[in-house]
Amino acid sequence: MDNKLRFTEQDWQRMDRDWSAFWAGELDRPLVLMDHRILPPERQKLLPAPGFVPQLPMDMPADEVIDRYQAQLEALEYYGDSFPKWWVNFGPGILAGFIGAEVHVTPETVWFEPAERKEIQDIHPRFDPNNRWWKRIVDLTRTACQRWAGRICVCYTDIGGNLDVLASLRTTEQLLADLYDYPQEVDRLVKEITAVWMKCYDELDAIIRPIGKVGASPWASIWSPKRCYMLQSDFCYMISPQMFERFVLPDLTECCDRMDHGFYHLDGKGQLPHLDMILSIKSLRGVQWIPGAGLPEAGDWPDVLGRIRKAGKLCQVYVNPEGALKIVRELGGKGFILHIHGGLVDRKEAKEILDAIMKANRGR
Secondary structure (H helix, E strand, C coil): CCCCCCCCHHHHHHHHHHHHHHHCCCCCCCEEEEEEECCCCHHHHCCCCCCCHHHCCCCCCHHHHHHHHHHHHHCEEEEECCCCEEECCCCCCCHHHHCCCEEEECCCCEEEECCCCCCHHHCCCCCCCCCHHHHHHHHHHHHHHHHHCCCCEEECCCCCCHHHHHHHHHCHHHHHHHHHHCHHHHHHHHHHHHHHHHHHHHHHHHHHHHHHCCCECCCCCCCECCCEEEECCHHHHHCCHHHHHHHCHHHHHHHHHCCCEEEEEEECHHHHHHHHHHHCCCCEEEEEEECCCCCCCHHHCHHHHHHHHHCCCEEEEEECHHHHHHHHHHHCCCCEEEEECCCCCCHHHHHHHHHHHHHHHHCC
C-alpha cells in the first residue's frame, strides 16, 4: 500500500526531541496527545480492523492484516504529541495463552481460563516458541515493523502481569485461596512466569526497536526511544499490601530494573493502598492513574497525582480538556502525559485546547 500517513519524518524528529527531553526531566511542559478519526465518506471505505486483532481470522495473511490497520492509521489526524502507533492487541495478559491457558475470542473481547484443572504443584510455565498465539504475534509484529519502518510505531502486545497471568491458569477465586493455602507455590510460579515474561518481552523488543526504527510503545499513551512498558497487576486490587509486597513487588521491581522507561498501570482506587510501595521502586519511571468506572476522572484526584509527582515519578492520565487544565493549574504540567478524550475535535479545536493548556502551564 502507498503511504498516505498524515505524519512526516519531521514530525518523528520532533517526537524524538520532545519525548527524549521529557524522559530526561528537561521538558517544562506537559506532553499532550489527541488524535481524530476522519469521518465519512473516507471512513466508509475502511475494511474491518477490530480492536482485538484475533477477531480477524488467524489464517489471514499478515500482510492483509497490516493493510487494514494501515488504512485506519492513515485516516487519523495527529495533534499535539500524538503519533501513529499500532498495538498488536491479543487481549490483556496473552502470556497466559502462551503458557497453556485457553484463549477465548468473542466479538466483544478476548479472555482466558485454565485449559485444564491441575494441582498448583503441577503447574510449570515454560516458554514455547511454537505456541500458536506467540507465533502469530511475532509474525504480525515483524511484518508490521518491516512494512512501516521509520513511519509507524508498532507496540508490544499486552503480555500481562504475573498474578493476572497466574489467575488465568488457576481462576481468580482459586488463586485467592492459593495465596493462603500454598504461598510457597505462588512464590515459585510468579518467578517462573516473570522469567517467561522477560523472555517474551526481550524477543519482541529485539524486533520492534531495531526493525521498526521509531522507538517503542506499549498499549498506553507513552513513547520511548529505549526499552519501555506499561507494567500492571490488576489482581492486586483484591489483596492486602502485605501480599502485594510478597507476591508482586519483587517481580515488578525486576521488570523495572531490566528496562529504561517502565511505567505502572495503577488501575482503580483499590490499588491506592499499594501506591507507596510502587513509588519506592527506584527504577520505575512513572505511573498511569486510572480512577475506575463510575468515579471522577483523573483530574479530580490532585492528592494522588501530587503523591506521584512528589515521589519524582512521571504521570500519565486520560482526561477531558477541562481535567487537563485543572491538573496544569493545580500541579503544573511538567512531568505529565495528558491524553485528551471526550469527543472528536477538528484541527481548530485541537489548537484551541493545546493553546489553553500551554498558556496555563506558562502561568504556573
